[in-house]
Amino acid sequence: MSTRLTGTVGAAVALSLLLSSCGIIRDLTGGEPGADPETTAEEEAAAVEEASYPELPFVRQARMSVEDGNDVQFELTINSLENNGEYLMLEVEHDFLEPLPGTVTGRNAPVRLVDPISGEVMRGLRDAENNDENYGTYFVLGDPFMPTHEGLPTTLRRYFPAPSEDVEYLSLTGAGVGHMPGIPVTYVDEFTEAPEPTADQYIDPDTFVQDPELPEEIWYPDNVPEPGLDTSAYLQSIESFVDSPTASTTRSGDQETIALHSDNMFEVDESEPTAEAAETIRQAAQSLRENLGPDVDEVTVIGHTDGQGAADYNQTLSEQRAEAARALLEEELGDEFTFVTEGRGATELLAEEGGADDEESRARNRRVEFAYQVPLDDTAGEEGSEGLDSAKRHVAPPAPYFENTEPFTTVSHNDVDLHVYPMVRDGAYLVQMVGFQNSTLQELEADLDVDEAVIPGSPAQYTEGTMGGFRLEEPDTGIIRYVVRIHMLDGEYEDFADEINTLAPGEQYFAIAVFPAPALDITEMTLYAGAFGEVAGVPIQ
Numbered sequence: 001m002s003t004r005l006t007g008t009v010g011a012a013v014a015l016s017l018l019l020s021s022c023g024i025i026r027d028l029t030g031g032e033p034g035a036d037p038e039t040t041a042e043e044e045a046a047a048v049e050e051a052s053y054p055e056l057p058f059v060r061q062a063r064m065s066v067e068d069g070n071d072v073q074f075e076l077t078i079n080s081l082e083n084n085g086e087y088l089m090l091e092v093e094h095d096f097l098e099p100l101p102g103t104v105t106g107r108n109a110p111v112r113l114v115d116p117i118s119g120e121v122m123r124g125l126r127d128a129e130n131n132d133e134n135y136g137t138y139f140v141l142g143d144p145f146m147p148t149h150e151g152l153p154t155t156l157r158r159y160f161p162a163p164s165e166d167v168e169y170l171s172l173t174g175a176g177v178g179h180m181p182g183i184p185v186t187y188v189d190e191f192t193e194a195p196e197p198t199a200d201q202y203i204d205p206d207t208f209v210q211d212p213e214l215p216e217e218i219w220y221p222d223n224v225p226e227p228g229l230d231t232s233a234y235l236q237s238i239e240s241f242v243d244s245p246t247a248s249t250t251r252s253g254d255q256e257t258i259a260l261h262s263d264n265m266f267e268v269d270e271s272e273p274t275a276e277a278a279e280t281i282r283q284a285a286q287s288l289r290e291n292l293g294p295d296v297d298e299v300t301v302i303g304h305t306d307g308q309g310a311a312d313y314n315q316t317l318s319e320q321r322a323e324a325a326r327a328l329l330e331e332e333l334g335d336e337f338t339f340v341t342e343g344r345g346a347t348e349l350l351a352e353e354g355g356a357d358d359e360e361s362r363a364r365n366r367r368v369e370f371a372y373q374v375p376l377d378d379t380a381g382e383e384g385s386e387g388l389d390s391a392k393r394h395v396a397p398p399a400p401y402f403e404n405t406e407p408f409t410t411v412s413h414n415d416v417d418l419h420v421y422p423m424v425r426d427g428a429y430l431v432q433m434v435g436f437q438n439s440t441l442q443e444l445e446a447d448l449d450v451d452e453a454v455i456p457g458s459p460a461q462y463t464e465g466t467m468g469g470f471r472l473e474e475p476d477t478g479i480i481r482y483v484v485r486i487h488m489l490d491g492e493y494e495d496f497a498d499e500i501n502t503l504a505p506g507e508q509y510f511a512i513a514v515f516p517a518p519a520l521d522i523t524e525m526t527l528y529a530g531a532f533g534e535v536a537g538v539p540i541q
Helices: 041-052 277-291 311-333 358-365
Strands: 004-006 058-065 071-083 087-096 112-114 120-123 136-140 154-161 169-173 179-184 235-243 247-252 255-261 298-303 338-343 367-373 409-413 416-420 424-426 429-438 470-473 480-482 485-487 493-495 508-516 524-529 534-539
Touching (some): 058 179, 071 179, 179 424, 179 429, 235 508, 247 277, 255 277, 311 367, 409 534, 416 524, 470 508, 480 508
Parallel strands (some): 298 338
Antiparallel strands (some): 058 071, 087 154, 112 120, 136 154, 169 179, 235 480, 235 485, 255 367, 298 367, 409 416, 424 429, 429 508, 470 480, 470 524, 485 493
């Protein structure tokens, strides 16, 4: 029996995309200035949508990592994205534009499909009964038509779990090569069948010759998932973290937690709230009114301490602070919600203590949290809200697919140029694309020096990884938005930012970092680009 190798659609996402100056923040119901006054809002919205969301195929070029640290230019074409109610089928075509010096490696980030409104992430399905191979296109070991031929387009399919909610557009990221938004989803009863390979498009490994005459196109067998698979492990959620001087908000899937910085509410070793606490609690109460999901009326109030002191003392103090915060909330909200209190002492430190920024870290860990459930497609708490700024969720339409733009600016560090592109507002998120370029004549490892670039006391989980030192700051409010993470079913996390490998001379390597989006009227942000420093006024498109 022949051995199979799975198709690497992970080799496939193009990255040098960025939106053109056509903004996606448009009045989709009221029309554009100068529009025909007799055109209805519905007609105008339909016309805007048709003009803003181009049809497939989408084509992009990028560089792919291969063995021995090499990389190669390739072209990706997205042909279709179908949803049969249980699974997604992504069909792409990729074409290597240069000879391959080796084989594709696992250093490319995994391909993901993302619902930019809910933050739900779909990963490629694997066949547990067949060596955990990817569902989709597969190849026969030894086949001379493996997709490693310069100039030979190869069509590949991959399967993903369907998103929890019906969606019109999804974004594709991964393979270390960027972000492709606005991919239209076609709903079908059955997936379009892939053509059967013909004799000249597929050769059995027992009969192949070393240097075959290549056809113009190759199709490979398609391993389609059977109905009824458990796909829960392949559905993941984005966790975001937004920080302000008085509070921070963490959101993961349908769970949201507001953390009030205790130093603004309690004196050291005290459980009675300070005079400042009343206003903070009032804003938090308003955020609870706006953010809680339908038919959800329970809020868990959790007290925390820093790591100093005995465990028993910290546990008691955390319980007392949780009760004090609950009492203030009840004064503000009356009997609107049911409150459950917990004290967790120093068992869940948010920032690592004992380092050079120990004072800031301990202050971060002394907090009171409100945890509750929110709807996945929640758009509450936006403009006009009186709630906490860090707890407001700002949702735009999914970004359409646009052609490339030029970099906004370029900054340098240790022989590496960082090209900073305009940010893309995609649903509830901002996508920052950058290009790392080696300015020397030899290969080098990018020294991004992340540790010196983070805010003292910042939560470690949001500052790790190559681009973990990246963050955004709103110019007027000082609110900080960190790179989001992907929360997996097993409780582990994965940064939603690309790793940077060895940089060849002269080539530009694209990467993305994803952040929770600010208010819709904010048109630029300050980017803190790790070791590359501060970049002010990066525009949002």
